[in-house]
Amino acid sequence: MSSATSTPQKATDSASPPSVGATPTGPTGKPMTAKELKKMKRAAQVAARGPPAVDHAAPGLASPNASAAASPAASAGPSGGTSRHRRGIAAAAAAASAPPPPPNPAHQFFSHLPVPRDPHTPDALASDKIHPVVVRLGVLIAQGTLRGASARTLGVLEAFREVVHDYECPPKAVFWKDFSSHISPMIAYLETCRPKGVGVGNAIRWFKGVITRLGEDDGDHIPVATAEASQKAYLTEAINSYIQDNIIVAGQVIADFAKEKIKAGDTVVVYARSSVVERSLLEAYRDMQARSPPASFSVVVVDSRPLHEGRTTLATLSAAGIPCMYTLLPLASTALSRASLVLLGGSSLNSDGALHSRAGTAVVAMLAKEHRVPVVACIEAFKLSERVGLDDLASNEVGTPDSLLNIPTARALELPKPLPKNLIPLHLLYDLTPPDHITAVCTEVGFIPPSSVPTLLSKGAGLSA
Amino acid sequence: MTTATTSPASPTPGPSALMGQPLAAARQSKDFDVVVAYQKALSDEKYPHPIAAILALVELMEASTASTISGLAMELTHARRTLIDTQPSLGVRAGCQLWERFVAAYGGGERSLIAQGRSFCSVTAPQFREKIAKTAVDFIRDDCVILTHSYSRTVIQTILRAHKQHKRISVYVTEARPGCLGMRTHQILTAAGIPCTVVLDSAVGYVMERVDMVLLGCEAVVESGALVSSVGTYQVALVAKANQKPVYALAESYKFLRHYPLSQTDLPMPRQMRDHLPLSFAAELPGANLAANFPMTTPSHSRRASIDPEPGFASGTTTPSRAAIIAKDLKMSKEMEDLQPPFDVTYPELVEFIITDLGSPLSPTSVSQYLVAQFSE
Numbered sequence: 001m002s003s004a005t006s007t008p009q010k011a012t013d014s015a016s017p018p019s020v021g022a023t024p025t026g027p028t029g030k031p032m033t034a035k036e037l038k039k040m041k042r043a044a045q046v047a048a049r050g051p052p053a054v055d056h057a058a059p060g061l062a063s064p065n066a067s068a069a070a071s072p073a074a075s076a077g078p079s080g081g082t083s084r085h086r087r088g089i090a091a092a093a094a095a096a097s098a099p100p101p102p103p104n105p106a107h108q109f110f111s112h113l114p115v116p117r118d119p120h121t122p123d124a125l126a127s128d129k130i131h132p133v134v135v136r137l138g139v140l141i142a143q144g145t146l147r148g149a150s151a152r153t154l155g156v157l158e159a160f161r162e163v164v165h166d167y168e169c170p171p172k173a174v175f176w177k178d179f180s181s182h183i184s185p186m187i188a189y190l191e192t193c194r195p196k197g198v199g200v201g202n203a204i205r206w207f208k209g210v211i212t213r214l215g216e217d218d219g220d221h222i223p224v225a226t227a228e229a230s231q232k233a234y235l236t237e238a239i240n241s242y243i244q245d246n247i248i249v250a251g252q253v254i255a256d257f258a259k260e261k262i263k264a265g266d267t268v269v270v271y272a273r274s275s276v277v278e279r280s281l282l283e284a285y286r287d288m289q290a291r292s293p294p295a296s297f298s299v300v301v302v303d304s305r306p307l308h309e310g311r312t313t314l315a316t317l318s319a320a321g322i323p324c325m326y327t328l329l330p331l332a333s334t335a336l337s338r339a340s341l342v343l344l345g346g347s348s349l350n351s352d353g354a355l356h357s358r359a360g361t362a363v364v365a366m367l368a369k370e371h372r373v374p375v376v377a378c379i380e381a382f383k384l385s386e387r388v389g390l391d392d393l394a395s396n397e398v399g400t401p402d403s404l405l406n407i408p409t410a411r412a413l414e415l416p417k418p419l420p421k422n423l424i425p426l427h428l429l430y431d432l433t434p435p436d437h438i439t440a441v442c443t444e445v446g447f448i449p450p451s452s453v454p455t456l457l458s459k460g461a462g463l464s465a
Numbered sequence: 466m467t468t469a470t471t472s473p474a475s476p477t478p479g480p481s482a483l484m485g486q487p488l489a490a491a492r493q494s495k496d497f498d499v500v501v502a503y504q505k506a507l508s509d510e511k512y513p514h515p516i517a518a519i520l521a522l523v524e525l526m527e528a529s530t531a532s533t534i535s536g537l538a539m540e541l542t543h544a545r546r547t548l549i550d551t552q553p554s555l556g557v558r559a560g561c562q563l564w565e566r567f568v569a570a571y572g573g574g575e576r577s578l579i580a581q582g583r584s585f586c587s588v589t590a591p592q593f594r595e596k597i598a599k600t601a602v603d604f605i606r607d608d609c610v611i612l613t614h615s616y617s618r619t620v621i622q623t624i625l626r627a628h629k630q631h632k633r634i635s636v637y638v639t640e641a642r643p644g645c646l647g648m649r650t651h652q653i654l655t656a657a658g659i660p661c662t663v664v665l666d667s668a669v670g671y672v673m674e675r676v677d678m679v680l681l682g683c684e685a686v687v688e689s690g691a692l693v694s695s696v697g698t699y700q701v702a703l704v705a706k707a708n709q710k711p712v713y714a715l716a717e718s719y720k721f722l723r724h725y726p727l728s729q730t731d732l733p734m735p736r737q738m739r740d741h742l743p744l745s746f747a748a749e750l751p752g753a754n755l756a757a758n759f760p761m762t763t764p765s766h767s768r769r770a771s772i773d774p775e776p777g778f779a780s781g782t783t784t785p786s787r788a789a790i791i792a793k794d795l796k797m798s799k800e801m802e803d804l805q806p807p808f809d810v811t812y813p814e815l816v817e818f819i820i821t822d823l824g825s826p827l828s829p830t831s832v833s834q835y836l837v838a839q840f841s842e
Binding site for chain 1: 690727813
């Protein structure tokens with residue numbers, strides 16, 4: 001998680017247009033093959049990490065010997081690379097040959113978390129197993145252009161709809177069996193771009209179920225000639241209705257419920273960005289304007305580095321004419337002392353009622369509880385998870401350390417590259433808000449206390465399947 | 466899913482539905498007024514608000530001249546809206562929700578539906594209270610001092626039952642201004658031979674240390690597990706919590722209401738009350754009246770006289786009488802009383818558990834689980 005992890009991110013950035021030409025080139029000017037690239041990166045990673053902490057050593061990184069063996073391989077390869085690269089490797093190799101420094105204990109806590117990875121776009125495009133739409137989606141997700149659980153789920157389902165449309169069942173193959181194996185490398189590819197998360201995971205699980213059920217009622221009554229077409233139509237229809245019911249209508253119903261809680265003169269605090277929260281605020285404002293024009297409420301958008309997602313919220317809300325205030329997380333306490341409601345979105349909701357959401361949400365909820373401001377988590381039922389996480393390290397994602405360390409306004413504070421070995425930049429994308437800090441959860445069925453999530457989950461089993 | 470998409474309209478009818486209402490009223494209820502029926506049912510001592518509302522709806526069905534099921538359903542919906550829009554009691558909403566759900570789920574004909582409704586109101590519902598009393602009486606120890614707030618039939622029945630079991634109990638009951646229904650509780654319990662003392666609402670903190678348990682009745686139990694009940698309940702529960710005294714709530718399951726209040730003011734209110742919040746400040750100060758009502762001219766003087774008499778100012782005995790004289794002149798006016806809230810919300814963390822007719826006592830969270838399971842079908 002030191003300089004090594006920044007390397008794949010650079011590759012991700014440069015690989016953003018999904019074309020082969022954008023591959024990092026070797027010193028010879030010849031495009032490196034993905035294999036070479038991968039090898040080099042791995043060597044760099046191993047070297048940079050140095051002797052790993054003994055108790056969590058991954059296979060292959062088991063001993064300093066392995067890294068010692070790997071670093072010559074890296075320097076024996078293309079003798080060049082970008083200069084930054086070379087320096088990084090050299091420094092790392094030097095560190096590896098020196099007597100091993102005491103392992104940084106911080107490594108142990110975060111080493112299990114998925115780090116941003118290169119989606120291997122050229123590879124994926126070259127193998128014709130992965131539909132270009134899925135590759136495009138993968139790149140968008142990996143880059144962070146497509147953010148938010150709802151947007152990602154929507155994207156994945158729409159991509160799969162394309163895949164269904166373009167799929168041709170080979171002769172003599174059974175549709176649902178062949179389609180299952182057709183789509184699984186794509187699911188695997190998407191997983192390499194970014195961990196699925198609960199929303200996308202639930203949707204994919206549902207979709208696999210639909211495909212399997214196609215096999216179950218693959219009745220004799222369907223004539224063989226039209227079977228494929230009608231089955232494709234069935235899948236398309238199923239995807240459409242999932243999108244409609246669980247994402248679009250669900251969002252609308254939640255907004256209908258949430259806007260009831262916003263009264264004239266209120267100050268609503270929101271954090272970062274959530275599509276459902278945005279929608280609730282917009283509709284509440286529209287309704288209030290329609291009823292009595294002078295009545296209004298105001299919104300405080302709390303935001304934080306490095307993603308600054310709240311700026312999007314701010315732009316949307318202020319464009320609609322809602323009086324807004326923008327502040328960063330350090331001043332959330334000030335904002336909350338005068339607030340009347342906190343609306344939060346989320347990536348998923350655990351079965352114990354804990355909210356898995358953008359890092360910083362838990363702080364806002366905790367401060368709100370301290371100030372006795374009601375906290376409402378708006379979340380669609382398809383984001384409910386049956387998991388229970390004891391803390392936010394159990395499942396999380398690591399963001400790019402670069403975005404954390406690069407401060408555009410304070411260039412002088414930037415750290416040298418490669419980073420000192422005793423420094424681990426920690427950029428976690430999510431945190432977990434404990435159920436005690438949530439007053440109510442707003443879902444399609446209305447407001448429920450966080451303790452009733454299991455009841456909803458047991459109902460929801462029938463709902464999304 | 467279907468209930469989820471339709472329900473946003475049902476808890477609070479949208480503005481358009483309200484606009485159309487006088488028209489609809491003119492169209493149908495020629496000889497039957499649901500509000501009158503409700504008030505008549507309520508005047509009978511034995512019917513609580515939800516049951517009175519159900520009874521009114523049943524009577525409407527009896528009197529209805531609608532020839533089709535859908536016509537009847539329309540009349541029912543209209544009557545429900547009328548009740549909800551005119552009656553401040555949340556119990557009315559709970560009763561209407563229950564009846565609506567019952568009618569929707571009922572398969573039989575109209576006649577048997579009416580018979581079912583009648584028997585529910587006159588036979589089943591009183592049994593609920595009996596059941597609760599039976600469960601709750603086991604929590605009352607011998608030699609127990611009970612504090613209760615205002616007037617609740619279920620609480621009184623429980624206490625009477627304990628008395629019949631020869632448990633030596635004594636009861637503090639709050640006066641519960643401005644309705645002063647606590648006096649009624651006092652009257653009933655004293656008549657039964659139970660030692661009972663009326664406590665000023667402001668003396669709850671004083672008396673709490675002598676109390677063993679707090680029994681609360683309520684108007685409605687909402688989805689968060691909170692109680693909505695006559696104003697003052699919240700502070701009784703707060704003081705009890707601060708003194709580590711157990712608070713038990715008694716509620717029939719027909720008082721469960723599908724609503725989630727986020728704050729004290731976030732309660733559904735009848736239309737005419739929705740515009741002015743209880744205890745809101747007047748837009749303009751009645752300056753002239755102020756000068757006339759307050760004999761003191763300077764603020765510093767008034768503070769000294771009412772709160773903190775100086776040692777040398779007067780002897781201890783004369784100061785209170787002086788304060789009493791001032792207070793006599795300064796009574797709450799009718800307008801001030803009208804500004805007071807009728808109910809408050811007692812948050813679930815203050816209540817140990819809720820004793821219902823559904824069997825063993827429920828924790829406030831399981832009330833919401835019950836409600837979610839009932840309504841999200």
